[in-house]
Amino acid sequence: MDRGSFLNILYIDTFDAMCIPRSELRLTGSLFHGVIPGAQAYPPGQIDLPVTFGSQANFRSKVLTFEVVDFPGSYHAILGRPCYAKFMAIPNYTYLKLKMQGPNDVITVSSAFSHAFACDREHYELTTVVVNSSKLRRLRESSAPAVLDFNKPTSSTAFRPLEETKAVGINPTDPTKMVRIGTQLLTK
Template identity: 35%
Template sequence: MTPTICNIAVGRTLVDGGAGLNLLSPEVFRRMQIGERKLTPSALLCGVTDGKTVPLGQIELPITFGGRDNFRPENITFDVAHFDLLYNAILGRPALAKFMATVHYANNTLKLLGPAGVISIKADVKGSVHCVERLYEVVATASSDDVEHPEPSTHPSTKQRLSPDSCALTKTICLGDDTEKTVTIGAELGDK
């Protein structure tokens, strides 16, 4: 998506309902010309990338969703950190909660309430595809450099099939009083 953060349209913004924080890249922060002296100290970030990430700091910035006729601004706290991802910003649960927004992943749409009704923002599909392609290139390059190539086996590999195992511990129980209606369940489960 492309929200307006501190009066700058920030493309390649990921809305991630599973993230516990809001991130902003140092490059975008520098374009805002705010200055690092405005950053407050921030704790180490774990789980964003491999290992720990040391952020430059935190800052509260205005972010706006919507258009000229129906928009909604909120002040959101961002951690400014280099996070080795293809995004300029990541909006997590704190931002979604502040906007009381819902994310419809099937429709790639973010919805939130504005002064003139519901604001629906469609995902930037072209930008999403670009990020996925770049991520694929990075992963493919890294995996080809790091993976040891095993020697070919003389035995053909057999594919494992997902099917009921004849030696699995199961039992058959009747459904209600009708003895013809049965179901097979794990042997360790109770009859009810």
């Protein structure tokens, strides 16, 4: 469960274990950040898969779109906000529970703290290997850190209006609260 992720992620090892041909992947051509620390990830593609929560007597199924990623992970998949929105599910990270309304009762998906700790530990070790890799180290060394002087504009047009502006008060009780509006704006 990842409440901050805009993606549902499926690791390539899990994808291959499901015996789905790679020809079923839809190419996306997009990249995303934050999955591999300090690097961009180019997914081999996307796939729509049915996902079911619950028991035979009380279950819900939906089709979710997963980004398939081609690097090692300590999980099989990561469910992000698209999953929670589609199932209208509520994750509780403190108790390692995911709850959603089922047709007969509330569906609760639970995990053991020992299993979560083992996955987190493995994820930490994988992340450490990636962060300390020679390729990432060379990339860091080759890019000089940008030093910004916030007292001096970076170019002649930086943070300057392209047209004349007029100051308009937005709070009648506090004349210091102002907004600037362009005087050359179209009326339509």
